[in-house]
Amino acid sequence: xxxxxxxxxxxxxxxxxxxxxxxxxxxxxxxxxxxxxxxxxxxxxxxxxxxxxxxxxxxxxxxxxxxxxxxxxxxxxxxxxxxxxxxxxxxxxxxxxxxxxxxxxxxxxxxxxxxxxxxxxxxxxxxxxxxxxxxxxxxxxxxxxxxxxxxxxxxxxxxxxxxxxxxxxxxxxxxxxxxxxxxxxxxxxxxxxxxxxxxxxxxxxxxxxxxxxxxxx
Amino acid sequence: xxxxxxxxxxxxxxxxxxxxxxxxxxxxxxxxxxxxxxxxxxxxxxxxxxxxxxxxxxxxxxxxxxxxxxxxxxxxxxxxxxxxxxxxxxxxxxxxxxxxxxxxxxxxxxxxxxxxxxxxxxxxxxxxxxxxxxxxxxxxxxxxxxxxxxxxxxxxxxxxxxxxxxxxxxxxxxxxxxxxxxxxxxxxxxxxxxxxxxxxxxxx
Numbered sequence: 001x002x003x004x005x006x007x008x009x010x011x012x013x014x015x016x017x018x019x020x021x022x023x024x025x026x027x028x029x030x031x032x033x034x035x036x037x038x039x040x041x042x043x044x045x046x047x048x049x050x051x052x053x054x055x056x057x058x059x060x061x062x063x064x065x066x067x068x069x070x071x072x073x074x075x076x077x078x079x080x081x082x083x084x085x086x087x088x089x090x091x092x093x094x095x096x097x098x099x100x101x102x103x104x105x106x107x108x109x110x111x112x113x114x115x116x117x118x119x120x121x122x123x124x125x126x127x128x129x130x131x132x133x134x135x136x137x138x139x140x141x142x143x144x145x146x147x148x149x150x151x152x153x154x155x156x157x158x159x160x161x162x163x164x165x166x167x168x169x170x171x172x173x174x175x176x177x178x179x180x181x182x183x184x185x186x187x188x189x190x191x192x193x194x195x196x197x198x199x200x201x202x203x204x205x206x207x208x209x210x211x212x213x214x215x216x217x
Numbered sequence: 218x219x220x221x222x223x224x225x226x227x228x229x230x231x232x233x234x235x236x237x238x239x240x241x242x243x244x245x246x247x248x249x250x251x252x253x254x255x256x257x258x259x260x261x262x263x264x265x266x267x268x269x270x271x272x273x274x275x276x277x278x279x280x281x282x283x284x285x286x287x288x289x290x291x292x293x294x295x296x297x298x299x300x301x302x303x304x305x306x307x308x309x310x311x312x313x314x315x316x317x318x319x320x321x322x323x324x325x326x327x328x329x330x331x332x333x334x335x336x337x338x339x340x341x342x343x344x345x346x347x348x349x350x351x352x353x354x355x356x357x358x359x360x361x362x363x364x365x366x367x368x369x370x371x372x373x374x375x376x377x378x379x380x381x382x383x384x385x386x387x388x389x390x391x392x393x394x395x396x397x398x399x400x401x402x403x404x405x406x407x408x409x410x411x412x413x414x415x416x417x418x419x420x421x
Contacts, residue, residue, distance in 0.1 A: 005254060005402050005405075005406065007398065007402070008306075008307065008310045008397070008398045008401030008402050008405070009307070009310070011401065011402045011405035011406065012303060012306070012307040012401070012405050014405065014409060015300070015303045015405050015408050015409055015412075018409045018412050018413070019300065019412060022412055022413070022416045025416070025421075026416060026420050026421070029420075029421055036421070
């Protein structure tokens with residue numbers, strides 16, 4: 001949802017939209033009270049629809065062209081949370097890094113409850129994400145991959161958008177739990193990311209439970 | 218850790234706050250504005266709730282209930298004045314963005330004068346209404362809602378007054394006019410709230 005009081009110009013526009021909104025309601029009410037009520041309901045429904053559907057119409061974020069140090073450099077943006085240290089993900093990154101001068105940025109969204117997010121109590125979520133991130137980046141470096149990491153926004157799409165702006169990736173790798181256990185898949189994060197960002201996107205499924213079973217057996 | 222950083226850390230016993238972190242989704246400024254609007258909506262919402270509760274429970278054949286009468290035309294003129302002041306406020310902001318300092322000053326002075334006219338007209342209207350806050354639920358809710366808005370206009374005028382002085386002292390430039398921007402947002406918010414108050418209390 002976009003803040004209508006983001007700037008003076010937008011607030012000024014809202015003044016005129018408010019006038020238009022109420023002029024129609026008053027005009028309807030002068031003809032018939034119930035007509036005024038219907039106008040109110042219809043207008044309010046339209047406004048709510050416009051407010052909550054606006055995000056999907058947003059254009060993809062502009063990419064910042066950052067200087068590349070080598071001709072064959074390939075920038076890979078990895079977005080993962082609990083699966084960030086998963087075997088399948090590491091293997092995928094290793095495959096993609098073969099034969100190119102890879103530069104991998106691992107972004108770990110700091111998942112948090114909505115209440116904690118809005119009261120800015122994100123320290124716990126970020127600390128947990130940092131632990132996973134450090135472990136994953138260390139694993140990649142041990143495999144000879146040039147990797148860096150950063151904590152991202154709790155919303156994975158926003159985390160991708162932030163990283164796309166600053167990192168200019170050639171491709172994005174999103175790692176999730178398998179279908180049925182993944183909140184991101186349930187929310188359609190992968191599909192929405194493919195629609196929104198004009199960068200090739202690979203979806204890697206990491207089954208941590210299978211990994212635990214095999215390691216324990 | 219560098220020597221300076223180490224000294225800083227030891228100087229505060231290692232209890233300094235953690236570094237600020239936020240994403241582009243909700244920046245502190247926007248979050249602050251959201252919280253401000255949310256608190257204002259709740260404040261006005263509580264007054265509107267009382268107003269509509271009174272109106273539904275009393276359920277008179279006509280509104281306002283006799284013998285109360287509201288000066289709809291005077292309030293309409295006042296509404297026009299306030300809406301026009303939003304226009305001059307926008308003019309002032311646009312002017313400083315273009316480096317037109319005279320436009321900024323003229324816009325702010327006009328906005329301030331119109332806001333003051335609105336408030337004085339409302340005070341005179343209160344005096345001539347013929348009823349007071351203690352004359353029943355309708356009178357209480359009427360004065361509560363319009364008075365709450367009047368209080369906001371007063372705050373807006375105070376902000377504008379400071380902005381007028383600062384504009385004449387040359388504090389604002391096309392690149393640095395954050396105070397004007399914030400004052401403008403607040404003034405437009407007050408204007409929007411009045412439109413809602415006027416329509417619900419005087420017209421519907």
